[in-house]
Amino acid sequence: MSSISGIESPPSNPPGTAAQLSVALPVLAVLLASAVFAAFVALYGQNPFTVFGLIVQGGFGSSFAWQDTLSRAAPLILVGLAVAIPAQAGLVIIGGEGALVLGGLAGAVVTLPFAGAHALPMQVIMLVAGALAGGLWFGLASLLRQYRGVNETISSLLLSYIGIAIFHHLTEGLLRDPASLDKPSTHPIDPSYMLPVLPGVGVHAGLAVSLALAIIAHVVLRYTRWGFALRVVGGSARVARMVGLAVNRWVIGATFVAGGMAGVAGAIEVAAVQGTANSSLIVGYGYSGILVAFLARHQPLAIVAVALLIGGMQASASLLQRRLELPDATMLVFQGLIFVCVLVADAIAQQLRENTRR
């Protein structure tokens, strides 16, 4: 892949067209996808305006809808970061789902030996365990890339399937709670270890963790020498080596951190929602994260906004199903359309840029 769209040089953002383009393109892509989606639901005999009204209502129309949206946005922010951070170093990694479920599994089992301890250290341990598991899983993809020349996009996707298979293998075998009959799960964590609900918001504390990590990622990438070095590495490994940057270490480090983000997302889902690791973790957050990051053009703060949008769309799916009897997958179709439109818009923008250059 020759370049990853949307990575600007932050504080020295080019004035005028380039900056405007980076906002206008995703907006245009979403509008275009909405038009196609409207035609799609019209084929189902539904009024598109009713459908869009229900999406807004189901995602953002009530405090209950907001709670649902926000608790979905929390993992989406993190898996979005898991795509965006390697993108700074020039990698396209799309295996967030595998890192997420393994992170969830690690988080679910790490506190099992310690019943009745203080909650806070246990919660921290769960998130850290999730981060390590996810980081190691992503790290594999970049190790293969740097030392064996394996394309990281493909290897991360395939590793994701392996990760999910390992997850099934362990939750249905070695780590299975015999009491979980119809839905193989690990032993439930001590209920006192569950992440608390944020007062006043009604959403679990994982949202705060996600927001904090997004802000940290933003600051580090924009305002520190680490972010600068990462952009040099992502811009040209050749030049990075010439100026003495240890490219392998930067690339592997960035993917480790990114995998850590996805792993924390999994651990949060366990520690705040499920209370145990089971197949409910595998609902495609990892793949939605790819959409989130691309639509946000790999900018951490934009990822928060886009995660809210996508989270809201996903939250409204059940309303669409109840009111209009549209199938559950309708929202997946919409998401897929947006993704295709983003990629097309990027390709067109790239073409335009090259034309103006020559």
Add this chain to the structure above:
Amino acid sequence: MTAPQVELLNMTKRFGANLALNNVSLLIRSGTVHALLGENGAGKSTLVKCLVGFYHPENGHIQVNGREHRLNSPKDADALGIGMVYQHFTLVPSMTVAQNLVVSGARLPAYINWQSELKRLTEVTKKLPFHVPLDVRVSQLSAGEKQKAEIVKQLYLGRKLLILDEPTSVLTPAEADEVLGYVRSLTRAGELSAVLISHKFHEVRRYADDVTVLRRGASVRTGAVADLSDDALAEAMIGEPVSKMVQHAPKSPPKPNIVLSIKDLCVNGDNGLPAVKDLSLAVREGEIAGIAGVSGNGQLELVEAMMGQRDRNGTITVSGSSFNGTRKEIARLGVYGLPQEPLKNACIDRMSLAENLALRNFDRAPLCRGIAMNYGALAVQAERLVAQFRVKAPGLTASMNALSGGNVQRAVLARELTQDVRLLIASNPTFGLDFVACEETYRRIVEARNGGAAVLLISEDLDELLGLVDRVLVMSAGRIVHEVLADCADKRVIGKYMAGMKAA
């Protein structure tokens, strides 16, 4: 059809606000070689790309044998028998020469009778004054053989006007003579007309009949080569009377301390085969050591190994310390570089000019405190360097793509040479640069040398090298095969070593 007469009349071509061709006319007489001279960006490539139907001029037209033709695509040019040999090879490396020739034909039969094709090809190539192996894969050919095969391909396709874009930049002098000598013999025989893009005066003088000099998109001088002196051509090219290219600073004898020492260096090329073989050399404080050689003899791999861009065996020591290209070592030992094609090899195109100027010191005070970048200080530094090295750019936040080649080079010079340089590695530093930028690069390199730095200059341009260095090392097939002080250097001897005709 014999050699055509081709005339370009009042060609004008714009790229945005940039006038690339301004009312240029050119007459290529039947059976002659017409040379196009000019600095980079003078419009030579644009002009010939119009002639092969790749660009469409806003104004002007093209006449072949007195009849006007519109060239809407390279196919139209092909139909007229106009073909181009590019500077970079266009043969498929994994196919044999014969396969390349056959598949290059516009109309391929559904079934290819290889035996009869081979027979036909053998007959064609038998008539050539040089040998082109037909059943060898292109990837195994030397640069010279590839260039010959490119020309054979054009002839095989029945091209009658051949455009050669700096065809000898990758050839040894002897190979260049073979290739261009052959083209000239074909034109003399009336079988071909040719356009030769070159920046080497001696080539133009030797092989061309007519010459046109372009400057900033306009034709400034045209006539028979015999009527124009080198000085007149040079003056037309740069627009002012020529001063001597390189002003040699008074040389002081190099100091005895060795700065760079390479021992038994082995480096593999991209194909996994050894490209640099047991190479040892030393460069002293205050001297410029030059490595001459035809491209592809391991110079690139040598430079990349020194810059930490390629794995290696053997030791590289700088001022007595082992050097592996880490940031700490670079800063402590003062090792900096001027790579060829600076936009690609020394700059990050998606980062701004100011940020590119900071690549060497972004992680040190004053640009960085702790881990926090100080972008204010970064802008201040950029402003200072841009003023000091007269870098012309749309702004400090402009991306490197927006700068011309010469200004990219100035930016790199500013970044690399304002450090505490004790060893400078320059690899074809003027490749593709215009005259003014070349001269500035030379001056800065000599200044660095006079400031006590050791300079290792790798160049494929022998004239450039001999004009600049104190000592010449000739590299061939991954080894240093010859070493001589610049004052005693004989071009012909060096050329023979470059071509691998003499063993060490």
